[in-house]
Structures are given as structure tokens and as C-alpha cells.
Amino acid sequence: MIHIYKTSFGVVVRYQDKYKTSTNWDWNTFINRKNLHSCILDDLNASDVVEATEVESRICAPVDRQEVWASGVTYLRSREARMEESKDAGGGDFYSRVYDAERPELFFKSTPERVKGHHEPVRIRRDSAWNVPEPELTLFICSSGSIEGYTIGNDMSSRDIEGENPLYLPQAKSYDGATALGPCIYVPESPISQQAEIKLEICRNEETVFLGTILIDRMKRSHGELAAYLFREMSFPYGVYLMTGTGIVPPDGFTLAEGDLIKISISGIGELINYVKS
Numbered sequence: 339m340i341h342i343y344k345t346s347f348g349v350v351v352r353y354q355d356k357y358k359t360s361t362n363w364d365w366n367t368f369i370n371r372k373n374l375h376s377c378i379l380d381d382l383n384a385s386d387v388v389e390a391t392e393v394e395s396r397i398c399a400p401v402d403r404q405e406v407w408a409s410g411v412t413y414l415r416s417r418e419a420r421m422e423e424s425k426d427a428g429g430g431d432f433y434s435r436v437y438d439a440e441r442p443e444l445f446f447k448s449t450p451e452r453v454k455g456h457h458e459p460v461r462i463r464r465d466s467a468w469n470v471p472e473p474e475l476t477l478f479i480c481s482s483g484s485i486e487g488y489t490i491g492n493d494m495s496s497r498d499i500e501g502e503n504p505l506y507l508p509q510a511k512s513y514d515g516a517t518a519l520g521p522c523i524y525v526p527e528s529p530i531s532q533q534a535e536i537k538l539e540i541c542r543n544e545e546t547v548f549l550g551t552i553l554i555d556r557m558k559r560s561h562g563e564l565a566a567y568l569f570r571e572m573s574f575p576y577g578v579y580l581m582t583g584t585g586i587v588p589p590d591g592f593t594l595a596e597g598d599l600i601k602i603s604i605s606g607i608g609e610l611i612n613y614v615k616s
Contacts, residue, residue, distance in 0.1 A: 339606065340378055340525040342369060342487070346396040350388055351378060352522070357393050358385035365402045369478065370577040374486040375525050399455030400489055400523050403576040406453060408474070408493055408511070409564050410443035411436050412557050412583030432504055442559055442567055445507060447493065447581060448517035459615045461515030462594050466496035469594045471612075472584035473538040473602040475530070475554050477561055478523050480577045483569040485561055487525040490602050490610040491581040492518035515615075519579060524607040529561070530554070534605040538586045541599040548592060552585040554604075 341352040349363040360381070371377045411433050436443045454460055462469040476491035494517065500510035524530070532555035540548040561582060568580055594600075596616050603609040 340375060341522040341608070342378070342400070342525060343393060343522045344398045344400045344402070345393055346398060347392075350393050351382065351385070352393075353378075353382060357388040357390055358382055359388050360385045366404075366576045369400075369487070369523060370480050372480055372482050372484050372486070374480065375527050378525060397456050397521050399453045399458070399519050400521075401450045401453045401519060401579065404450060404478075404578055405446070405574065406448040406450075406476075406491075406517055406519070406579045406581070407568055408445055408447040408491075408581035409559070409583045410445065412442065412559050412564075413552070413585030414556070414558070437558065442564055444564070444568055444580075445511065447512060452512075452514055452517060454515055454518040454612060456518075456521035457611055457613075458518065459515060460492060460494050460518050460600065460612045461513070462494070462596070462614060462616050463496050463499070463509075463513055464616055466499050466510075467593065468498035468501075469494065469496050470588050470592065471495075471538065471540070471594065471600045471602070473536050473586055473604075474581040474584050475534070475536060475604055476519060477565060477580045477582060478577060479565050479568070479574070479580060481573070481575055483565060485529070485565055486577075487523040488530050488604075488607055489519050489523050489579070490521070490604050490607055491579070492600060492602055492610060492612060493581050493584065494518075518610060518612045520610045521608050526606065530606060536586065537601075537603045539601040540588070540594070541601070542595060542597070547598075548588045550586040550588070554582075556585050557582065 472493035474491040478487040
């Protein structure tokens with residue numbers, strides 16, 4: 339398995355339990371290649387070994403000039419949660435309709451500058467009283483439109499703001515510290531297993547206050563379908579990240595608090611850990 343890390347000293351590749359790097363590797367050009375898995379295998383022939391201890395403490399968010407986009411209502415659980423939170427505003431029917439529609443919900447999530455990495459803080463809005471993390475398998479799609487890798491995404495969401503009116507979605511989803519990616523890009527030889535498990539654990543004062551899991555095969559839409567719609571009328575010269583939606587939603591009575599620890603793991607990729615601040 340190949341995992342690519344963006345670190346404070348450059349691009350690092352983990353392959354067969356060895357970490358390798360080269361001064362010739364530039365993040366934006368290195369990841370933005372079709373048939374990335376085979377390209378990296380060739381690159382490893384001219385690379386240097388790095389100690390694991392040098393990498394682990396210097397990991398950055400795996401983003402430089404890449405935008406982050408997101409998909410909504412791709413799991414039945416998300417459809418139900420969105421309908422419930424917006425029913426008083428009369429918007430519940432929209433979520434039911436988009437779940438069954440041919441066209442998926444796609445929206446802009448984050449500029450690169452607003453993305454947080456592994457062990458960095460994510461934020462809850464000061465003008466929101468109901469906030470949750472959304473753990474999402476996130477696709478890395480190169481500029482030609484092919485899915486080349488996967489990472490873990492934390493789509494922080496203000497449920498009361500979106501529930502008040504669906505038109506407030508950008509404010510509920512896009513703000514400083516509302517997006518986390520990492521800890522790496524997983525580049526398998528073939529597409530990620532549909533039996534890969536997504537796990538969300540939220541800890542408060544060192545105790546688990548929420549735990550949930552789901553398999554990615556519970557998604558209603560395919561990854562290729564989402565990527566194709568994103569690229570219909572847009573181009574991404576450095577590649578793009580696309581969050582694929584969540585099937586894990588904490589109960590309606592739960593909201594994040596400052597200091598909470600959010601742990602998201604996905605089989606084959608690893609674990610993304612963030613703490614909460616306001």
C-alpha cells in the first residue's frame with residue numbers, strides 16, 4: 339500500500355513500511371498525475387529513506403493548491419437527519435428529493451488555507467448552538483478527472499444554521515476551521531474496498547461520548563458518479579478533494595463542545611484526530 343504525506347520538509351511516501359522522500363518532489367505536481375500508483379512506484383527508485391520519527395511529528399494537511407468540495411445526502415442516515423433538522427423551516431422535502439434525484443448535491447467546502455490537518459484544531463461557529471463532525475471518505479481526483487487516491491475528511495457542520503433554512507448551507511459548512519483532511523493520501527492499486535469501515539469517536543474529558551461506524555458500501559451513489567458531476571463544468575488544474583457524504587450522525591441532542599477530541603478512522607487510510615475550539 340502507498341500512503342503520501344505532506345510534511346513540513348516535503349513530500350514523503352510510505353511503502354512497504356519504509357518512508358521515502360526526494361528534494362525533486364513538489365506536492366502539487368507529485369499528486370496530480372493519472373495512474374498515480376504506478377507513477378509513484380517508479381519515483382521510489384530515486385528517493386531517500388527517512389526515519390518514521392521524523393515524519394510523524396511533522397505531518398501537515400495534505401493540501402496546497404487544491405480546493406475541497408463536498409457531496410450531501412449520499413447516505414440514508416444523512417437524508418433522515420437533514421429532513422428532521424429542517425422540517426420546521428419547510429425544507430425537509432428538498433433532502434428527500436435530492437437523495438433520489440439523478441443529480442447529486444455538490445457544494446464548495448473549503449479553500450486550501452482554511453483546511454486543518456492531523457492533530458490540528460477544528461472550530462465550531464460562535465453563532466451556532468448545534469455542531470457536529472461529519473466523518474467522510476474523501477476522494478483525491480487529479481486534473482484529468484480520475485480518482486487517484488483517498489483521504490479522511492471531517493466536514494464540520496452547524497446543524498441549527500442549515501436547519502433554519504437550506505439556503506444557509508454555505509454558512510453552516512464553510513468557515514475558518516470547518517474542514518480537516520488527513521493524515522495522508524492513500525493510493526491503492528485498485529479502488530478502495532466497498533467493505534472499508536468508517537468510524538467516528540468523540541471524546542470529552544477522556545471519556546467516549548459518541549461512537550459510530552458504517553461501511554462505505556452503504557453509500558447510494560458511486561464515487562465515479564460524484565466525480566463526473568463535479569467535473570462537468572469545472573476544471574481543477576492542481577486536482578481536487580471531494581468529500582463523499584456521511585452515514586454517521588450523532589443524535590439530535592448531541593452537540594460538540596470546546597475541548598472535545600474527534601477521531602475518525604477509515605480502513606486502509608489511517609486515523610485523523612482533531613480537537614475542538616470555538
